[in-house]
Structures are given as structure tokens and as C-alpha cells.
Amino acid sequence: MRFSLGKWLLPVYAALALVFLLVPIVYTIIFSFNASVKSNILWVGFTLDNWTNVCAERGVCASVGTSVLIGLIATVIATAIGTLMAIALVRYRFRGRAAVNLLLFLPMATPEVVLGAGLAAQFLSVGFGKGIITIIIAHVLFCISFVVVTVKARVAGLDPALEEAGRDLYGSSFAVFWRITFPLLLPGIAAAALLSFSLSFDDFIITRFNNGGVETFPIFVYTAAAKGVPAEANVVASAVFVLALVIVIIGQASSAARRKRLARVG
Amino acid sequence: MAFATLGTIGEATDRVPLKRSRIAILLLLPGLAYLALFFLAPLVSLVFTSFEKPPDFADIGQFVPAFNIQNYFDVIAQYWPHFLRAFGFALAATFFALVISYPLAYFIGVKARRWPMLQAVMLTLVIAPFFVSFLLRTLAWKALMSDDSALAGLFRFLTVLPNDQHLTGTWFSVIFGLTYNFIPFMTLPIYASLERLDIRYLEAGADLYASPRSTFWRVTVPQSAPGIVSGTLLTFIPASGDYINASSSFLGSVQTQMIGNSIESNFLATEQYPLAAAMSVLLMAVILVIVIVYVRVSGTEDLL
Numbered sequence: 001m002r003f004s005l006g007k008w009l010l011p012v013y014a015a016l017a018l019v020f021l022l023v024p025i026v027y028t029i030i031f032s033f034n035a036s037v038k039s040n041i042l043w044v045g046f047t048l049d050n051w052t053n054v055c056a057e058r059g060v061c062a063s064v065g066t067s068v069l070i071g072l073i074a075t076v077i078a079t080a081i082g083t084l085m086a087i088a089l090v091r092y093r094f095r096g097r098a099a100v101n102l103l104l105f106l107p108m109a110t111p112e113v114v115l116g117a118g119l120a121a122q123f124l125s126v127g128f129g130k131g132i133i134t135i136i137i138a139h140v141l142f143c144i145s146f147v148v149v150t151v152k153a154r155v156a157g158l159d160p161a162l163e164e165a166g167r168d169l170y171g172s173s174f175a176v177f178w179r180i181t182f183p184l185l186l187p188g189i190a191a192a193a194l195l196s197f198s199l200s201f202d203d204f205i206i207t208r209f210n211n212g213g214v215e216t217f218p219i220f221v222y223t224a225a226a227k228g229v230p231a232e233a234n235v236v237a238s239a240v241f242v243l244a245l246v247i248v249i250i251g252q253a254s255s256a257a258r259r260k261r262l263a264r265v266g
Numbered sequence: 267m268a269f270a271t272l273g274t275i276g277e278a279t280d281r282v283p284l285k286r287s288r289i290a291i292l293l294l295l296p297g298l299a300y301l302a303l304f305f306l307a308p309l310v311s312l313v314f315t316s317f318e319k320p321p322d323f324a325d326i327g328q329f330v331p332a333f334n335i336q337n338y339f340d341v342i343a344q345y346w347p348h349f350l351r352a353f354g355f356a357l358a359a360t361f362f363a364l365v366i367s368y369p370l371a372y373f374i375g376v377k378a379r380r381w382p383m384l385q386a387v388m389l390t391l392v393i394a395p396f397f398v399s400f401l402l403r404t405l406a407w408k409a410l411m412s413d414d415s416a417l418a419g420l421f422r423f424l425t426v427l428p429n430d431q432h433l434t435g436t437w438f439s440v441i442f443g444l445t446y447n448f449i450p451f452m453t454l455p456i457y458a459s460l461e462r463l464d465i466r467y468l469e470a471g472a473d474l475y476a477s478p479r480s481t482f483w484r485v486t487v488p489q490s491a492p493g494i495v496s497g498t499l500l501t502f503i504p505a506s507g508d509y510i511n512a513s514s515s516f517l518g519s520v521q522t523q524m525i526g527n528s529i530e531s532n533f534l535a536t537e538q539y540p541l542a543a544a545m546s547v548l549l550m551a552v553i554l555v556i557v558i559v560y561v562r563v564s565g566t567e568d569l570l
Contacts, residue, residue: 014373017366018391021449024406025398031406041409085297092290100294107305109499109557111507113526114546117533118308121315121543141304144297202400204510205526209533221401225515229405237399244397245390252386 025241032234039228050231057232063220064236070132070216071200074139079193081140082147083185089148090155104145115142116209123210130212138206143196150195154188187255194247201240309550316543327537337544345528345545352524353552355437356506359444360452363501364494366445367452371493372486374453375460392453404443404516408434411442411517435519443511448504452497459493460486495564503553525549 031040035047055061089100107115119138123130162184166176204218211219221233316337318329342349370392378385395403411417411433421427433439463486471481487494509526512518518527525545533542 010369010373010377014370014388017370017449018388020366020446021395022391023410024403024446025394027406027410028398028402031409041412081297081300084293088290088293092287092293094287094290100298103298103301103305107301109503109553111503111526111549111553113507113509113529114312114550115305115308117529117542117546118312119304120533121539122304122308122311124539125311125315137304140300144300148297198396202396204401205508208530218399218401221399221405222515225401225405229402233399233402237402240399241394241397245394248390248393252390256386 029238032238040231057230060232063215063217067217071197074200075196078140078143082144086148086151112205116206120209134210139200147192150192151188312543318540341544348525352506358441360502362445363452371456375457439517440522443517444505448501451500455496456493459490
């Protein structure tokens, strides 16, 4: 068989692109094992100390705790609000749908720096002090649109006949929603919640304008960047990476299993 | 992904009668109230702030309502290079991200269809960067581009980089960082549209004696246009407002500051709120004009 360059060009290109994407991740993980003293730029030697003693570096654990707390609260609020909107947009016809869609699209088309400055200007003009509340308000704002987009796709794939059957069997609207609609939407809602949490956990720009001294993990990294980020920050990032990867793999495996089950039934 | 799904998936089914719209309003109410209060009102408040001026005897950060349009002229006169760099760097990063992402998305969405497992693994790797802090990834590139790094050595060897200059803190490193950070945003929507591409169209092209090249340009690319438009917008918009890559403690320097850096420093450091607000309003206005023109020209209005 003749070796053809054309046939191999695309797979090699794709593989190189993926390697390029992964380089900083691998770097971050490797340097979580660096026996660095203050700044974590030059390789000193291998150690597990950073992993066994993450909270040794002042600020790392506290800031992660703050970020998790903010992420959880913002996720619950944004997922609830966004799921209701997604159901309304797919299931009901009403005047002004286009306007609602536009209003949901605009926050995604607005640069974060404008969203952040806008909220900060608003809080300033009404004299509302910046702190953990303002961070949560900001995070809910940018999560809502992404929740709506994610859940909408799921609602659209839902067979309305299932809910009609529930109503035919004299289920109340509430019972139909709680026993039929909600469980069917759950995978979409879970995906939206995960997306919200990761957006919130990693947000820096909007938070920076509205944190008022509260230190989230990204704020900690940014402040430390000027003089050198401690290896403990790499430990946190590496642990989050592994955790997220496991969740994604479980999610993919369970949806593959569901498809297989459906294929057998159908 | 976001732009494509917003308008196209799941338009209301005709089965649902219009009269139940009262429930829809009820479901939408919390979200609409939230967006009105924390998205629209802040934008309005930004516009008001952009016209404010300092009172006669003012402390730092003190301003009174006014109609001081001079703020806008000041901003343009003083910060036009920052605007130029913001849009220039974002445009370059969008171009490079497209060049890197399209073949990648094509391979995952079309060529890898026969191997669902490979497809799943590759998609996971595309989103993997999202799982590591954006700031730490950018700092990783800073370290990988430092003076004694292999990359800097290679550039010196190729004599592209003079011995007395750094690789970081240049327009090269800023565009590089922006490109890297937004590749997943470009790849995912293009993948989503290529994944739906019917292979029979390509076979039809070949049957009609079209060369693979012209089949690609006249069938594949137009079919994936919604993905390309979404991907380029999802890259260009956040890239033009970004200030991490261009900031001095990351990949930039004083010479590479973009408008995002100026908004940040004017708002948070020097407390020149009206100037920062005027910059934000201008940035937003230019982006909206670009988006509207781009979507019209590419004929993908129904994406919005």
C-alpha cells in the first residue's frame, strides 16, 4: 500500500492541536509536585509535601472554600431560574418570545469586563457595599443564560405525550411536573448545574470588579501572580481537574448506557 | 454552541395553545426580573456614569451626575491605541483559533464518526482546559515562554527573537495566549454543526466530479457556516474584552495593554469611574455593530 501524506495529515494535525491544548494542563500538574520555596517557576525537585499539606500556604484553602460556597449558592439560584425560563421558552407560545431570547443572548455577547464594570457602577450608585453577596449576584447573572441554553435542548427533546398521558390519568399540574417533567429533565438540569458551578468557580474578571476584598480562588491566584504563585495553587487546580474529568467520564458512560438501553427497548 | 442552540432548537410546538401563556409569564418572571435588575439596569447605570463629571471640590472617586460628553472624546483621544490593540489582537486570535480548530472539529465530527469512543475521548480533551483555572493555564504559558525556556531558545535559534528581548510581554505572546484560551469555544460549535453534516452530500459532490477541494469549499464549509459564525463570535467577543492575557503579570506588558486593562485600572485603581464607563460603553457599542454586520453579511440571522 502506498503511503499517502494526505490521509495522515488530518489525524496528525488534530492530534497536535489536542497536544497543544493539553500542554499547560500537564505543566500545571507537574509543577504541583515541585519542591519550590516561594515562586513556582523553576523546577527544584519532586515532593509530595504540597499535596499532603495544601493548607500550609496561607490563603489557598480559605479562598477555595469561599469559591465553593459562592459556586454552590450561585448554581442553585441560576439553575432554578434558568430551568423555569427554558421550560417556558420551549413549551409555551407567547408574545415577546423573540425579545426574551434576545435578552438571554445579550449577556453572553457582552464582554465580561463590561458586565463587571456595569454591576460595579450599579452597586456604587445605589450605595450597596461590595462583598460575597455582590459576587453571588454577578455569578448568577452570567450563569442564567448558559443554564437556559443547556436545559432548553433537553426540554425540546422531551415528548409532550408523556405529560399528556399524566394529565389524562388525572394528575394535577403539579404532580405532572414533579413526577414526569422534572425527572425527565434531570440530566439536562444536572449538566446545567455543573456548567454553572465551573463557570462560577473559575470566574475572575466579573468577580474582580465586585469582590470588595473577598478572596475567591481566582482572585488569590491573580494577587499571587505578581510575586509568584505557590505550588499549593497547582495542587488545587490539579485536584479540581481530576475531579471534573471523573464526573465527565461518569456522565458520558451513563448516557452511553442509557442509549444502549433505549436501543434495546426500541 | 450557545448561539446556535439559542434560537434554533425547540421552537414552540403548535400543540400548546396560546391561552396558557399566563403560565409562561409566571415561569419567566423570576429570570426576567433578575436580568432587568442586574443586566439591563447596570448597562443603563454605566451609560449614566459615563457622562458624570467631578464636583468642584472632589475627593478621588467622587463624581456628580452631568451630561459631560467630553469624557468620550477624552477616552478616544487617550485610549485609541488600546481599542485598536483590543480589536486587532482579538481578530488575530480569532483567525488563528479558526485555523487550528476547524481541522480538529472536522476530524472529530466527520472522520471519527466510525469510532464513537475516539470521538468521546477527543471531545473530552477539547473541553479539558475548562477544568483547569484559566489564570493558571495562562501562567503556565508564561513560564513556558520565559527567557530560558525551550520555546524562547527555539525562537532565538531561528533568529526570530533577538538575544536581548523577551518572548513574553509582546504582541506575539498576547495573541498566542488569547488563541490558546479560546480554541475550545471555537472548536465546539464547529464540531456541533459538522457532526450533523450528511456524508451523502460529500458523496454527491464526488459523484458529480467535483474535486475534494471544491466539495470542501462548496459543500462542507457552507454547511458548517452556523458553527463558524458561532465559534468566531464566541472567540472574538470575549477576546476583545479580555485583560488577563495582556496584563503585565501574565503574558503582556505596558506596550500590549488592551482596552480591558484600561477599564480595569480606571475603575479599580484610579477610580476614574466616568472614563471606565465611557470605555465600556464604546467597547459594547463597537462589538454590537460588528456582531450585527457580521451576522447580516454571513446570512445567519436566524442564529440570534
